[in-house]
Amino acid sequence: MAADAGGLTTAPAVRVRGLHRSFNKDGGVLNGLDLDIAPGEFVALIGRSGTGKSTLLRALAGLDRDVSGHGRISVPEQVSVVFQDSRLLPWKRILDNVTFGLRGPDAGDRGRQALAEVGLAGRERAWPYELSGGEQQRAALARSLVREPQLLLADEPFGALDALTRIRMHALLRKLCEAHRPAVLLVTHDVDEAIVLADRVILLDAGVVDTDVRVELANRSRSDAGFAALRSLLLDRLGVAADA
Ligand SMILES: Nc1ncnc2c1ncn2[C@@H]1O[C@H](COP(=O)(O)OP(=O)(O)OP(=O)(O)O)[C@@H](O)[C@H]1O
Numbered sequence: 396m397a398a399d400a401g402g403l404t405t406a407p408a409v410r411v412r413g414l415h416r417s418f419n420k421d422g423g424v425l426n427g428l429d430l431d432i433a434p435g436e437f438v439a440l441i442g443r444s445g446t447g448k449s450t451l452l453r454a455l456a457g458l459d460r461d462v463s464g465h466g467r468i469s470v471p472e473q474v475s476v477v478f479q480d481s482r483l484l485p486w487k488r489i490l491d492n493v494t495f496g497l498r499g500p501d502a503g504d505r506g507r508q509a510l511a512e513v514g515l516a517g518r519e520r521a522w523p524y525e526l527s528g529g530e531q532q533r534a535a536l537a538r539s540l541v542r543e544p545q546l547l548l549a550d551e552p553f554g555a556l557d558a559l560t561r562i563r564m565h566a567l568l569r570k571l572c573e574a575h576r577p578a579v580l581l582v583t584h585d586v587d588e589a590i591v592l593a594d595r596v597i598l599l600d601a602g603v604v605d606t607d608v609r610v611e612l613a614n615r616s617r618s619d620a621g622f623a624a625l626r627s628l629l630l631d632r633l634g635v636a637a638d639a
Contacts, residue, residue: 407431408546408578409455414466416450416459416602424450426602428466434545435576439589442599443633448582451599452476452550455580471545471578475538479551481531483523483538490519493538509537512574513567529560533567540575547577551584565591586629590622591615598632606632 409432416425424447432438440448453459454468456476483492494506510519513533515526523531532552539547552568553561569592572579583589589596590610598606606629612621 405434408434408436408471409580410467410469411451411455412467414451414454414468416447416454416461416465424602425454425466428599428603430597430604432546432578432580434578437572437579437592437594438581439593439596440580440582440599441584441586441589441596441629441633442605444584446599447602448599449550452548452580452582455546456548473542473544474546474548475540475542475544475577477532477535477539477547477549477552479554481523481535483531483534485523487523488519489515489521489523489526489534492523492534493541495538497541505541506537509541510534512540512571513537527560529556529564532556532564536568536571540571540577543575544577547572547579549579549581551582553588554584561588568592586626586633587617589629590625591617596625596629598629600632 409430411428411430414425414428415423417423428451440451442448450459455470456474483489484495487495490503490506490510493509494502497505507519510516513536515530515533515537518526518530523534526534535552553564556564565588581589581592590612593610595607595609597604608625608628610625612619612625614621616622
């Protein structure tokens with residue numbers, strides 16, 4: 396149980412205990428991993444290539460059936476996932492992609508509202524191929540958030556975008572998360588992206604949590620001294636020289 400500022404306790408949105416996962420007999424990818432994420436908390440997950448970030452995310456998303464029985468996982472009922480590619484259905488218009496599988500007479504209105512929130516008002520009838528990469532990721536975010544998830548899992552969602560679009564998407568994701576308050580687990584290779592966006596940064600190494608730091612910066616500007624200090628700490632843990 397996590398204590399909140401008022402001393403009350405709230406159940407975590409995500410609880411992982413002793414999670415193990417291996418794909419062959421040579422050794423584990425996840426090696427007894429423990430992790431809690433509080434409701435509404437934004438956690439960025441970083442780590443060297445191959446340390447099990449996507450494996451963890453897939454386990455939380457319920458996309459890895461074979462992981463069951465190798466630890467305990469508890470996640471909320473409503474979970475949405477965003478990947479590096481938008482995974483929009485090419486044969487459906489944008490609004491139909493966003494509302495796909497939604498029930499109820501207000502599904503169309505909710506879809507339009509979600510598209511407006513991500514800056515795609517007026518593009519409801521466009522086909523996915525008519526949107527830029529950044530716009531497709533906006534549509535993917537709308538499709539996730541229209542379901543009002545209690546947990547949003549994002550695996551390198553901005554990895555394929557150019558630097559400027561990425562910065563715009565950071566501002567958008569922060570705005571959306573402040574409005575909808577899902578718990579978030581964002582896998583990223585970009586340490587700056589982790590610090591800009593997250594309440595907490597977790598670094599995985601060899602399938603367990605190596606570092607778990609709270610981002611308590613009044614100023615999230617990359618030129619801020621606190622930002623630079625946290626960046627060097629994380630780069631150091633990753634085994635990368637900060638000035639490399
Ligand atoms: N379905 C699978 N079958 C076999 N091996 C797998 C499978 N999924 C992942 N692995 C292996 O598990 C290890 C961890 O993979 P994972 O994708 O979780 O790493 P990652 O930390 O997300 O890496 P990256 O940062 O490069 O995306 C890798 O060695 C990978 O080859």
